[in-house]
Amino acid sequence: VNQVRTRNPRGQGARLRDEIVDAAMALLEESGREESITLRAVARRAGITAPSIYAHFEDRDAILAAVIDAAFYELIDALTAAIDGIEDPVERLHTGCHAYLGFAVERPHRYRVMFGRDRDPESAIVAPAVPAGKLTGLEAFQILVDSIRGCAEAGRSDSVDPFADAAVLWSAMHGFAGLQQSLEHFPWPDRVQMEHAIIDRLARVRD
């Protein structure tokens, strides 16, 4: 469905860039399929003609890359907001992990695309050109590491290598989110207990 769109005033052409990314996100969220983010479909959705996109993105792939970056910033913002102000280290750990899984469950298509392909080493999660005020993926991961270290220092965890334990825990949460999406019809045990088991055992939280 084409939208009526009034063109941006001079000097504000860059606004269209955001509108394009939003349109691409919306297409992904509706269809669940990365392939439905076509240049032409994005243009239709944004209410512009296809060639207009080239003023803002080099090619179709650049749109997808922008979608992935935006999704990463969304996730990282959700995580930092969730744990903000929580003092108890174990609660901080649980809340952060729960927010991570919440994002994966509530925005399954976004989440899948974020991790669905080999990403460029320069990309958001590892060493991107990050906009001011945004965290790198590595910095976000560091929050998890610090969280586990906090538990250990408070005597609430037996972790002796918080970085390694965080890597293991992240991997496990990633798989927990992913498998449940892939296998909705598997006779999963209680999700809450699974989540607890993964966090407590892998972060070595004391009983």
Place this chain on the structure above:
Amino acid sequence: VNQVRTRNPRGQGARLRDEIVDAAMALLEESGREESITLRAVARRAGITAPSIYAHFEDRDAILAAVIDAAFYELIDALTAAIDGIEDPVERLHTGCHAYLGFAVERPHRYRVMFGRDRDPESAIVAPAVPAGKLTGLEAFQILVDSIRGCAEAGRSDSVDPFADAAVLWSAMHGFAGLQQSLEHFPWPDRVQMEHAIIDRLARVRD
């Protein structure tokens, strides 16, 4: 590249079905992209014309489904072969998990496609129409459950709910395999230790 192909003798037309699946698998393994399994590309690869495929598959999607089924049987065969004859329950558990991760690492594209989309409830992993002699996905999962139960019964694991622990362990292995593929450039700690930590902590193997 087109192959020279001699047509199958009468009554053996069904052979082409396997050749088509093999061709699709080869395309996937080479490009790593599910989208490169197009009906026409598969036909070219198999050395036949595109319409010939319709004698064996209803549409393009049916080819992909057959690829996924074949990949599942490959994985399950690899698992059962790996643990065959191993008596020690902890060794059995470790070997089985190691074989699972080995498949995911060595055949990353196959593995990704297997779990990359919402699968039909009727499909291989849960309740497929399984060829004789092949295990269901659920039956394969049961091997992991039994493996953990074996450890517990031998006093080598503290698991009190082998099914739930198996589900958690499987999820974690799935994520471990997937994240490493997605984030090759992440500064992962030692993989062997990570694997051990995941298995031992989630299956509650005693130190």
Place this chain on the structure above:
DNA sequence: TGTACATCAGTGAACGCGCGTTCACTGATGTAC
């Protein structure tokens, strides 16, 4: 205040391509008589 002009956010038509799918067919081979 008025006007010429540069800027720039877009448009519209066209291109070649590979795709999935359809249709009518061909030609080798086994079988019935």
Place this chain on the structure above:
DNA sequence: TGTACATCAGTGAACGCGCGTTCACTGATGTAC
């Protein structure tokens, strides 16, 4: 043993479609004089 015929594993040409990308352009708006 010879031949007509049914079977069936494929072929070849064609279709309409949406795609990414290119090109030359338009027309509103701010700015210089």
